[in-house]
Amino acid sequence: NKLDYVWATSWGVSTRLMGALIMTHSDDNGLVLPPHLAPIQVVIVPIYKNDEQLKQIDAKVEGIAAKLREMGISVKYDNADNKRPGFKFADYELKGVPVRLVMGGRDLENNTMEIMRRDTLEKETRSCEGIEEYVKNLLEEIQANIYQKALKYRNEHIVKVDTYDEFKEQIEKGGFILAHWDGTTETEERIKEETKATIRCIPFEADEESLTPGVDMVTGKPSARRVLFARAY
Known part of the structure; x- marks a missing residue:
């Protein structure tokens, strides 16, 4: 007969996570997979003129x-x-493999390989000496880069509003809205009915102003903090 935290299974760790992964990072060329999750982190492709050259590349690779x-x-x-x-x-670009290495006949002669990173599609040619350590570091760089890119995009699409009129105007543009809420179901239901927007989450982390008590934009009642609103699609 007291409040306690519920224990429940998650509805999110399934196709929803896969959908979020695809929508967050991918581009017009296909998937862009975080190296920490990619089933294949590096693919190596040879370019050769004949079987003898392929055998030499095989041995090197x-x-x-x-x-x-x-x-x-x-x-x-x-x-x-x-x-x-x-x-x-x-x-392999379509499948989102983070790093592609290519070795052709000229590379074989020069002891080099072409490296392409999937996140930026940038290519460079490097010596085979120490290339393994370089690729290992590159994978971590790609991991960090696509995270920061997604974080920057999300943050750029969060807008603070203080009035309900501002809210109604901004919600038509999409993205997330940080606004004060009085904590009642009635207010949330009214906002949903009038704008089709709902509270998506109460962020664990926010700037000091968002965590400061204020006034609900709809009712004018006291609000403990700002919450994130958006439309679900």
Whole structure:
């Protein structure tokens, strides 16, 4: 006969998480997967003129792939001859593989590889010496970059409002709205009925002003803090 925290299963750790992952990071070329979640973190594609050259590239790549795997990095070496390199490039971009390494005949002679990062699509050519450590660091850089990019985008689409008229105008533009709420179901239901917006969450972290008590934009009653409103799509 007292209040306690409920224990329940989560409705979110399923297709909703996958949808959020796709919508948050991906681009017009397909998936962009965080390296910490990607089933394949690095794909290596050879470009060769004949079987003899492929064998030489195979031998070179084998050692690089082995070192990467020793570092705990998942690697796929795609030397299948049923698809052209260009098709493979597009296919792995579509699948969101974070890093692509390419070795051709000239690379073999120069002891280099081309590196492409999926998040920015930037390419560079580097020596094979120490390339494993470079790729390991690059994966962490990509992980941090796509997180910061998503965080920046989210923060740029949060707007504070103090009046209900401002709220109604802003909600038509989309995004999140930080506004004071008096804590009652009645007020939330009224806002939902009139604007189709609902409280999405009460943020754990917010700036000092958002955590300061204020006045509900609808009723004028006291509000403990601002909460995040948005329309669900």
